[in-house]
Amino acid sequence: MQIIIFGAPGVGKGTQAKLLAAKLNLAHISTGDILREAIKNETEMGLKAKEIVQSGGLVPDEIVGGIVKETLKDERCKNGFILDGFPRTINQAEILNKILLEISNEQLYLIKLNADDNVIISRLSNRLVCNKCGNILNKNEVTDNFKCSVCGELNSYVKRKDDDEEVIKKRLQVYHETTAPVFNYYKDKAIIIEVDGTQPIEDVTKDILEKLKVN
């Protein structure tokens, strides 16, 4: 199965992508995670992307397109994949078209998670991430000497630099101006599934699986 998970930053794409990837045995490819890892490791790509990511802008299409091309050709994507955070521009969608033509001719699904900006702003300003495994929690859930329930790391929950209120606003603006039009691009190219992203996590997953007809 080939899936794009689509929607504004903070709508829950990463959380749902992880759950769906485990359930459907798909590779989860998050361009945001790959870029953050490169920034942490100070690779050449990480150094180029650092300022852009931390200020809420978009990394150039050639860089993210290159990441996706290399990853989709990998053995771990043979059973299918779920793309999280890509494509974010029409040009990236065209890059993806070319890659998919080269690797397969399978049906593509696009899952769009919907939520209003005010819900997103509140969610993102309250979210913390584990700096070891990337798990996401609300700041109310994290206490002193908190051990990550996923990787066991102690006191590893931090605020992402791009979850600062001003940066959140910029990311939402970029989403509405540049990324939202990508949805129309896929209307005749993918099976579109729309889900209310403000529901509890497990209800969002259930809705998606029902609409994908794989449950």
Ligand code: AMP
């Ligand atoms: P995310 O974790 O998907 O919210 O991505 C975090 C940040 O990484 C974004 O705000 C961008 O700066 C950068 N990024 C991730 N994916 C892309 C993409 N497809 N195109 C451009 N920039 C991206």
